Amino acid sequence: MSFSPLIRQLIDALRGLPGVGPKTAQRMALNLLERDRDVARHLAQVLESAMDGVGYCQRCRTLSETDICNICSDPRRDDNVICILQSPADVWAVEQAGGFRGRYFVLKGHLSPIDGRGPDEIGIPALLDSLTGREVAEVILATNPTVEGEATAHYIANLLKPRGIKVSRIAHGVPLGGELEFIDGGTLAHALAGRTPIL
Amino acid sequence: MSFSPLIRQLIDALRGLPGVGPKTAQRMALNLLERDRDVARHLAQVLESAMDGVGYCQRCRTLSETDICNICSDPRRDDNVICILQSPADVWAVEQAGGFRGRYFVLKGHLSPIDGRGPDEIGIPALLDSLTGREVAEVILATNPTVEGEATAHYIANLLKPRGIKVSRIAHGVPLGGELEFIDGGTLAHALAGRTPIL
Numbered sequence: 001m002s003f004s005p006l007i008r009q010l011i012d013a014l015r016g017l018p019g020v021g022p023k024t025a026q027r028m029a030l031n032l033l034e035r036d037r038d039v040a041r042h043l044a045q046v047l048e049s050a051m052d053g054v055g056y057c058q059r060c061r062t063l064s065e066t067d068i069c070n071i072c073s074d075p076r077r078d079d080n081v082i083c084i085l086q087s088p089a090d091v092w093a094v095e096q097a098g099g100f101r102g103r104y105f106v107l108k109g110h111l112s113p114i115d116g117r118g119p120d121e122i123g124i125p126a127l128l129d130s131l132t133g134r135e136v137a138e139v140i141l142a143t144n145p146t147v148e149g150e151a152t153a154h155y156i157a158n159l160l161k162p163r164g165i166k167v168s169r170i171a172h173g174v175p176l177g178g179e180l181e182f183i184d185g186g187t188l189a190h191a192l193a194g195r196t197p198i199l
Numbered sequence: 200m201s202f203s204p205l206i207r208q209l210i211d212a213l214r215g216l217p218g219v220g221p222k223t224a225q226r227m228a229l230n231l232l233e234r235d236r237d238v239a240r241h242l243a244q245v246l247e248s249a250m251d252g253v254g255y256c257q258r259c260r261t262l263s264e265t266d267i268c269n270i271c272s273d274p275r276r277d278d279n280v281i282c283i284l285q286s287p288a289d290v291w292a293v294e295q296a297g298g299f300r301g302r303y304f305v306l307k308g309h310l311s312p313i314d315g316r317g318p319d320e321i322g323i324p325a326l327l328d329s330l331t332g333r334e335v336a337e338v339i340l341a342t343n344p345t346v347e348g349e350a351t352a353h354y355i356a357n358l359l360k361p362r363g364i365k366v367s368r369i370a371h372g373v374p375l376g377g378e379l380e381f382i383d384g385g386t387l388a389h390a391l392a393g394r395t396p397i398l
Contacts, residue, residue, distance in 0.1 A: 046205075092202070
């Protein structure tokens, strides 16, 4: 095809965005060039400044442009409960869900020995450091409900238990709004085994 | 939610891309920050240079970073046939389909009197100028098969006929690979009315 070099480059660069294939990239490029050049210039500036300005919170390790993120520096949050997550996206998800008022600690993904990702790689030593000398009533393990997430949760629980810290795991069960007949067997079995008294 | 200002800006700027909603923008932002900072920086550079460097071909009015685009400046293409289209995306589509070896002329959309888009706004005078004093065997009207595209095609046909130029319209009919039962009635009626001899 006869795209000029700059248009070709633009389409290729847009394909670097997650979930953007060749057709979408082409549509985005055309749209930006034909209608939204200021939008594109603004996006370019913001990309630059975000990539330079956003680092990681020194306390909870989530994405932050300040040394201590705004959750860690919020005095109204409960220091006694720490929720451990696999990625900054999970912090966003829990915050958007609302209701949790404690602190976070963000791992770098889950344990995956086969990929060479052991405790050091995912930040377990930093987690233990951050808990040392700190009064913590409860640690909630909110890693993903996958095999790797479960393994990571159990690994951490085994480290924290001897320290006398109360450790819990987020509940597995049927998601709200689902219909039982469409829920997979593993989830249903967990939901039954984890049943709670009513009334 | 507690996004830091730069992350908030990044998510908002990504939402400026066509077809990107809040969840997708959030996923893109996270992905770029966590994994692909160089991809993001490269995208920023390319956005800047494309927005500054890409203009319009002076001859066919498609997007081009040179005064005359590489289709117009290609000596191997047929000067006798001109295909008239509504947007640069249509040039890309026809080129990708292959088979057409003539020249193009790109309008700025279709006639839409209700939106104040008359012949001047969509570039009809420039089209007439570009045809003046030029030997043209055929003009193919390839505006969209919509009410507005049809109206635009007829308007142009009425201007060009008196000049003795052969004017044609792309065929309407059943798309390849479709199944008759799922094709809308208007398309089917056109396909029947426009039937061609076989064998």
